[in-house]
Amino acid sequence: MERYADQFMSWLKDLGFTHCFFLAGGGSMHLVDAASKKFVCIPVVHEVSAVIATEYFNESSQNDSKAFALVTTGPGLTNAITGISGAWLESRDCLIIGGQVKRQDLATNGLRQKGIQEVDGTSLVESITKGRMRIETPVGRDLVSELISLGESPRRGPVFIEICIDASAAAASSEYEVKDGFGTKTPCIKSSISDDDLKRLRHLLSKSTRPLLLLGSGVSRKVVLELENIFEHLKIPIASTWSGADRTNVDYKYFAGRPNTYGMRWANVFQQQSDLLIAVGTRLNLQQTGFNFEEFMPVGQIIQVDLDSAELEKENPGIDLGLQIDANEFLKMLPSELEKNTKVEDRSEWINHLELVKNELPIIESIHVSPEPFVNPYFFIHELSKSSRIDDVVVSCSSGGTFTSTHQSFQIKRGQQLISNKGLASMGYGLAGAIGAAFSNTSSRVLLLEGDGGFAQNLQELGTVARNALNIKMFVVCNDGYASIRSSQKSYFNDNYVGCDISTGLGLPKWLEICNAYDIEHFKLDSKNIFSERFHELMESANPVFFEVSTDPNMLYFPKVASKILEGGKMTSAAIHDMTPKLANDVAGKVFKYLPQDMWGL
Ligand SMILES: Cc1ncc(C[n+]2csc(CCOP(=O)(O)OP(=O)(O)O)c2C)c(N)n1
Ligand SMILES: [Mg+2]
Numbered sequence: 001m002e003r004y005a006d007q008f009m010s011w012l013k014d015l016g017f018t019h020c021f022f023l024a025g026g027g028s029m030h031l032v033d034a035a036s037k038k039f040v041c042i043p044v045v046h047e048v049s050a051v052i053a054t055e056y057f058n059e060s061s062q063n064d065s066k067a068f069a070l071v072t073t074g075p076g077l078t079n080a081i082t083g084i085s086g087a088w089l090e091s092r093d094c095l096i097i098g099g100q101v102k103r104q105d106l107a108t109n110g111l112r113q114k115g116i117q118e119v120d121g122t123s124l125v126e127s128i129t130k131g132r133m134r135i136e137t138p139v140g141r142d143l144v145s146e147l148i149s150l151g152e153s154p155r156r157g158p159v160f161i162e163i164c165i166d167a168s169a170a171a172a173s174s175e176y177e178v179k180d181g182f183g184t185k186t187p188c189i190k191s192s193i194s195d196d197d198l199k200r201l202r203h204l205l206s207k208s209t210r211p212l213l214l215l216g217s218g219v220s221r222k223v224v225l226e227l228e229n230i231f232e233h234l235k236i237p238i239a240s241t242w243s244g245a246d247r248t249n250v251d252y253k254y255f256a257g258r259p260n261t262y263g264m265r266w267a268n269v270f271q272q273q274s275d276l277l278i279a280v281g282t283r284l285n286l287q288q289t290g291f292n293f294e295e296f297m298p299v300g301q302i303i304q305v306d307l308d309s310a311e312l313e314k315e316n317p318g319i320d321l322g323l324q325i326d327a328n329e330f331l332k333m334l335p336s337e338l339e340k341n342t343k344v345e346d347r348s349e350w351i352n353h354l355e356l357v358k359n360e361l362p363i364i365e366s367i368h369v370s371p372e373p374f375v376n377p378y379f380f381i382h383e384l385s386k387s388s389r390i391d392d393v394v395v396s397c398s399s400g401g402t403f404t405s406t407h408q409s410f411q412i413k414r415g416q417q418l419i420s421n422k423g424l425a426s427m428g429y430g431l432a433g434a435i436g437a438a439f440s441n442t443s444s445r446v447l448l449l450e451g452d453g454g455f456a457q458n459l460q461e462l463g464t465v466a467r468n469a470l471n472i473k474m475f476v477v478c479n480d481g482y483a484s485i486r487s488s489q490k491s492y493f494n495d496n497y498v499g500c501d502i503s504t505g506l507g508l509p510k511w512l513e514i515c516n517a518y519d520i521e522h523f524k525l526d527s528k529n530i531f532s533e534r535f536h537e538l539m540e541s542a543n544p545v546f547f548e549v550s551t552d553p554n555m556l557y558f559p560k561v562a563s564k565i566l567e568g569g570k571m572t573s574a575a576i577h578d579m580t581p582k583l584a585n586d587v588a589g590k591v592f593k594y595l596p597q598d599m600w601g602l
Contacts, residue, residue: 004138005034007172008163011141013038015148017095018065019057019439021050025072027099027117030168035070042439042468045460047071049432051083051158052421055094056436059419060393065440068095073162074117077124082426086398087158088128089423090243091217093151096125098162103136106164121162130157131182136164140176147182154307154326193323193330200321204301205341208276210350210594212256213238213334215247218281218306218327225415228252230335235347237354239267241282242407242422251414254351257358261287263408265559265579266361266591270354272577273594274300278334281327283311284319287422290561290576293317298575298599305330357591363409367558367581373526374552377405377477380530381449384475385411387531387539391444393437394418397430400451400484401557402477410449428457431474435461438470445471445539452478456508462518465544473539474546475525479553481506487556492565501553511548524548574601 009031020039023046024032035041044050050069057067071080077098087094100106101115108114122132131150133143144161151159193201205211213236215224224247231238231254238248239256248255257267271277277297282288284304289296293316301320305327306312312322323330363382370376388394390413396406398421412418419437421429430450438446455476465472481501489497497504515522523538525547538545559579563571574580578601583591588600 002172003030003034003168004170004172005030005163005168006037008144008168009034009038011144012068015145016064016066017068019067020070021053021057021067021436022070023047023050023072023076025076025099027073027101027165028070028076028097029099030165031070031097031099031163034168040439042435042464044432044435044464046458047076047079048083048428049435049458049461049464051080051094051096052086052429052432053436053439054096055083055087055090055092055421056395056419056433057440058094058436059092060417060437061440067436067440068097070097072099072117073101073115073121074119077119077121077162081124081128082424082428083432084125084158084160085128086421086424086426086429090421091156091423092158093156094158095148095151096158096160098160099168100134100162100164102166103164104166106136121160125158125160128158129160132160134162134164135167138167138170138173138176139179143179143181150182193325197321197323201303201323201337202341204276204303204321205337208301208342209346210273210275210300211236211342211347212271212274212277214241214259214271214277214279214282215239215244216241216280216282216327217244217247219244219247219331220328221246221417223328223331224248227331227335228414234335234338235344235351236338237270237351239271241288242420244282245407245418245420246412246416248412249414249416250411254354256354258407259288259576260407261290261561261576262404262557263559263579264363265365266357266363268577268579269361269591270357272296272298272300272575273353273592275594276300277302278305279303280305280331282306283308284317286316289317291563291571291573292561292575295575295599299594299596353593360587360591361583365559365581370527370552370555373528373550374555375525375527375530375549377402377549377551377555378409380525380549381406382409382411383531384447385409385413388413388416388447389445390415391441392416392447393441393444394447394449395430395434395437396420397427397448397450397454398422399425399427400454400482401479401555402449402451402454404484404557404560405477406449427451427454430454431458431461431465434472434474435464435470438468438472445473448472448474450474450476451483452476452480452508452511453482453506459509459514462514462520462546466518466520469542470544471542472544474544475549476511476546477549477551478511479551479555481508481553483553483555484557486553490556511546515546521545522548524550526550575599577601
């Protein structure tokens with residue numbers, strides 16, 4: 001007998017799904033059985049990893065393959081919540097199918113629970129999904145595909161469907177009662193700019209001699225690669241956000257870095273002197289503008305292109321022109337507008353300034369020194385990127401010092417992908433993300449950069465890596481715990497260190513023994529053997545390797561925008577270009593050419 005579960009899975013197959021990351025349970029048993037017959041099914045050890053792997057699988061997919069996550073009722077879903085939140089905040093589509101108790105066991109009349117392990121899934125995920133549905137009795141294909149398409153349409157986000165076990169076990173039918181659809185919840189996106197906006201755009205472009213194009217993840221990698229030559233010809237500097245880190249690259253002649261509260265310093269300094277920021281497919285959140293958003297773009301105007309009107313209206317930062325149109329469409333029309341309204345020669349000085357700022361403010365700063373035998377993470381990551389291959393997929397963790405140092409110092413090459421999840425910025429994302437990327441890029445190597453604290457939060461997935469012999473090179477930056485927490489306790493609480501490392505009570509494992517338990521090759525990297533013959537040999541092998549990168553536990557992560565706590569508890573932050581440690585006067589004099597001296601922050 002064909003069950004509804006079988007039919008449901010065949011609809012997913014028709015919709016293009018190919019892989020399923022799952023963890024089985026009673027409530028989802030028919031769904032798991034049905035999925036196993038249609039998809040490449042990958043069991044994971046914790047549900048949060050099923051969701052994160054799904055997100056990164058889809059994000060890094062270079063063909064038409066698509067994954068979904070399958071979890072069971074109750075704890076299966078609650079374990080998945082972090083991953084669903086991450087996909088929501090990062091605007092990535094991610095389908096999560098959940099089991100649920102049988103219809104007659106659903107709690108009603110104010111009961112907290114009736115069915116075994118019952119939790120009301122659809123209510124729990126309401127604020128972090130684009131669409132959600134509980135299937136209590138089988139519903140038809142149209143309704144299911146309409147809901148799933150909500151997640152894939154702009155602004156993208158996760159979709160959750162939970163299915164009562166009696167519905168998934170029921171006999172399939174060729175006809176279902178027609179139920180109401182979901183209406184059109186997708187914002188109405190204009191495909192072209194209004195005449196007034198076009199006039200304003202042309203006016204802003206024509207006044208500008210120091211434009212900067214800032215690309216976020218709302219722009220597709222493919223479209224940027226197609227247009228790069230034209231922008232290069234037009235001498236337009238291009239920067240990217242961290243979420244859209246691979247939307248530009250060091251091979252682009254006028255690469256303007258990744259400005260952010262946590263650096264790159266040179267990119268921040270350059271950006272803040274632009275007279276026109278053209279921000280496309282980025283929501284310009286506080287990490288992008290600095291907490292001190294009032295001093296973001298102090299001598300420049302801002303055009304923001306985003307299809308979510310709430311992002312254009314939010315007032316941090318204030319913008320001069322907001323265009324609610326598709327970022328890719330805008331990017332395609334921008335070159336002709338630049339050609340018509342500006343002169344390439346007028347940008348020569350600006351381009352020279354870009355070179356000067358880059359040369360004066362190198363990525364590895366003098367403060368980045370590590371005593372022997374520790375490895376300096378900025379230096380290591382910088383060198384690693386130079387020796388990486390274009391088809392390596394780079395997965396960076398999403399919080400802590402390694403997240404920061406990767407985004408500050410990894411040199412992304414043209415065509416290379418770098419993925420993280422900045423929106424939730426959660427520990428524990430790296431390994432699960434790398435697993436997702438490895439399954440969707442089977443002929444590539446995945447380079448994972450993680451902190452030891454972050455890695456410890458999801459280390460059970462070493463089992464998934466080992467079992468599937470994934471070609472993931474795991475670089476785990478080890479500093480005995482949470483260096484970033486230690487650093488903030490030092491700055492704000494007079495060295496009152498609490499729960500931030502092994503000496504203050506944190507329990508972290510001996511990594512060699514963990515690797516042995518999972519049969520994974522372990523190699524401890526120190527200042528003597530980085531880039532040794534053995535290192536290169538391991539890098540070339542097709543097997544997973546765990547590189548324990550020894551770093552100085554007392555290292556502080558710089559440069560960063562300084563904040564301080566004022567009396568009364570309020571926090572204040574410097575402008576995004578005013579980073580600690582401060583620049584020498586003579587350097588500031590050169591690099592801040594277009595900023596009045598009282599803004600240099602010395
Ligand atoms: C789930 C979660 N809990 C807490 C935090 C707060 N937090 C940010 S960074 C950090 C320490 C991360 O340690 P590690 O990965 O070793 O990086 P390090 O700070 O040592 O560079 C913590 C606890 C977080 N980002 N995510
Ligand atoms: Mg650490």
